[in-house]
Amino acid sequence: MKVAENLIHIRQQIINACQKVNRAPDEVKLIAVTKYVSIERAQEAMDAGIINLGENRDDGLLKKWNVLGDKPFWHFIGTLQTRKVKNIIDKVEYIHSLDRISLAEEINKRAIKKMKCLVQVNVSQEESKHGLALEEVIDFIKSLHPYENISIEGLMTMAPFTDDEEQLRSCFRSLKELQEEIKNLNLDYAPCTELSMGMSNDFKIAIEEGATMIRIGTALVG
Numbered sequence: 698m699k700v701a702e703n704l705i706h707i708r709q710q711i712i713n714a715c716q717k718v719n720r721a722p723d724e725v726k727l728i729a730v731t732k733y734v735s736i737e738r739a740q741e742a743m744d745a746g747i748i749n750l751g752e753n754r755d756d757g758l759l760k761k762w763n764v765l766g767d768k769p770f771w772h773f774i775g776t777l778q779t780r781k782v783k784n785i786i787d788k789v790e791y792i793h794s795l796d797r798i799s800l801a802e803e804i805n806k807r808a809i810k811k812m813k814c815l816v817q818v819n820v821s822q823e824e825s826k827h828g829l830a831l832e833e834v835i836d837f838i839k840s841l842h843p844y845e846n847i848s849i850e851g852l853m854t855m856a857p858f859t860d861d862e863e864q865l866r867s868c869f870r871s872l873k874e875l876q877e878e879i880k881n882l883n884l885d886y887a888p889c890t891e892l893s894m895g896m897s898n899d900f901k902i903a904i905e906e907g908a909t910m911i912r913i914g915t916a917l918v919g
C-alpha cells in the first residue's frame with residue numbers, strides 16, 4: 698500500500714476518534730515511525746505530507762537524517778543509551794524516552810538549545826518495558842529542576858500488548874491523570890502538556906483518552 702493511501706485511512710480514524718470525545722483533530726500530532734522501513738519509504742511519507750518522523754535507534758536515525766536532513770521533525774522514541782546522546786541531540790525535536798537522571802544529566806550537558814523531552818512511564822509495570830513507575834514520576838520531574846537545558850513537555854508510554862480495550866483504556870487514563878497533575882504543579886521547566894501514547898493497534902483508544910502525539914509504524918508505513 699502507498700503511504701498516501703494509508704494516511705487517508707488513518708486521518709479519517711483520527712477524526713472519528715476525536716469526534717467521539719469532542720476533541721479537535723489538530724490537537725493530535727501524527728508521528729510516522731520509520732524504524733522498520735527504508736529511507737525511500739520515509740521520503741514517501743514526507744511526500745504524502747507527514748512532517749514528524751520517529752526512530753528508536755541512534756544509527757537508524759542518523760542513516761535517515763543524513764539523507765532527509767532536518768526537513769522532518771525527528772522524534773527519538775527508543776531507549777537511549779547515555780553515550781549515544783551526543784549523536785542525536787542536535788538532530789531531534791523531541792526525546793520521548795527520558796527515564797533516568799544520568800540521561801537527563803547527559804542531555805543537559807550536550808544540548809545546544811533547550812531540549813524538549815517526554816518522561817517515559819511504564820504504566821503497566823511490564824518487565825520488558827522501560828520507563829518509570831507512575832508513582833516515581835513526580836519526584837523524578839522535581840529532581841530535574843537544576844537542568845536548565847531540559848524542558849519536560851509531557852509523558853510517554855507504550856501500552857501493554859493486548860486487545861483488551863479496558864486494559865488499554867485504563868493504562869492511557871492513568872497517564873492522562875498524571876500528566877494533568879504535573880501540569881498543575883506549574884513548574885516552569887515542566888509545562889507537561891503532551892501525551893505521547895497510541896501505536897498502530899491502539900491509537901484510536903489513546904486519542905479518546907487524550908493523546909496529543911500518536912506514534913504509528915506498521916499501519917502507516919509498514
Ligand SMILES: *Cc1c(COP(=O)(O)O)cnc(C)c1O
Pocket residue numbers: 730732753774775855896897898912913914915916
Ligand atoms: C515501533 C514503535 C512504535 C510503532 O509501533 P507500530 O505498532 O508499528 O505502530 C511506536 N512507539 C515506539 C516506542 C516504538 O518502538
